[in-house]
Amino acid sequence: MGYNYRMAHLTISEASAQLGISIDTLRRWDKSGIIRAERNAAGHRIFDTEEIQRVEQKRHCREVSDVDQYKVLRASENKLYSSIDLFAGGGGTASGLENAGFSHQLLSEIDPSAAQTLRTNRPEWNVVEGDVAKVDFTPFYNEIDLVEGGFPCQAFSYAGKSRGFEDTRGTLFFEFARAVQEVMPKVFVGENVKGLLRHDNGRTLQTMLKTLQSIRDEKGRHYKVAYRIVRAQYHDVAQKRERLLLIGVRSDIDSPILFPKERDYIISLWEAIGQCPESPGQSYPEKKRKVLEMVPPGGYWRDLPEDIQKEYLGGSYHLGGGKTGMARRLSWDEPSLTLTCSPAQKQTERCHPSETRPLTVREYARIQSFPDEWQFAGSISQQYKQIGNAVPSNMAFHIGRAVRAMIEGRTNDEYIELEEVEPIAPVDSELINHEVAEQYSSAPTLF
């Protein structure tokens, strides 16, 4: 019995030796779902030999076979539902929602190069270039299935303590809420960075939620609203990227609030960019290149000799925190770390895993799961910025499929799994005051 047990299972040190990686890396792989471990009676990780073989084969495939796992998700039937995409940028949400079956009736974007990207790829799209505050959405009243918007987060004034619509005036969130009010779509999806959860001790998010709940039309229709953190690495994207989603379903739509359910696999960087079409990209100054050359795949500044650590980090050397983004080289076996607006920033370095250079524009785009045909307009830095700002296209596909299920009154989908999330408690707009805000800020914190 004991013998069979040892044949089928390896301890963490045996497994790390077999895979040729450190115990720390193996622990990280277990936590992030790259490899599955079980626990023995003593609570220690044990690894099934078949699971080790599966992971070894997956790693080996990058030497022996071509990689075709990079997939941009697309539904077979297209353009069944109408949508408006606000803050459309270079089109991450726009392309993913299109692939999920949405036809955009209007896209709003202020940045000329991002707007040009949208027009280049889809000349037929109605791209309204300029400040969203100037766009009148009332002609779309009752005509649209989905309003989506990744509004940048800004502080509110709270002047009158009303914590409602008026407090948000002058912010881009206000423009998103105004679009929802004017259009009254069946579903809305707001998107933001995870940091919004904690912004101003949660008051900003609470004000947004209450504002969205207080939207009503003359028929008395309103929205039930829920929010959740969504992690791109579990939604067919080779990148760790977390976003806060606010979803609202109109009161006359008979559906629970559905979010895409996390997959139980991840996509490695190798699968995404192991065989990537060539494209322009930045390069490092020679001095920086020589430093990064010393960092192994998956490593960072701590892997440098101490004198070079001190010189490279300068004043940051003595600061606290892990500084885990500094001199960081990505690893082939894991999803990329979150991409930012520029591929070579000192605090958030993302050096290519085996070449000493920043990622190219197309590698950036693939890590955000844009289709290879998607072209980006503007200078190289503007292109990186549009890509780094985007919601990954495949994540937007997952969101779009969840929205379709809500509109169709289904709780399942042929492409992805769905998860019901309870709406937050309804707010009586008369009661939007300080006490209610306090009470709500201690309410549902997810993750």
Ligand SMILES: C[S@@+](CC[C@H](N)C(=O)[O-])C[C@H]1O[C@@H](n2cnc3c(N)ncnc32)[C@H](O)[C@@H]1O
């Ligand atoms: C986070 S990005 C959106 C990314 C986009 N959803 C995607 O997936 O590619 C936010 C966008 O809002 C745009 N923006 C900022 N202020 C705006 C305004 N006043 N009117 C319209 N667009 C605006 C920015 O130019 C930027 O492209």
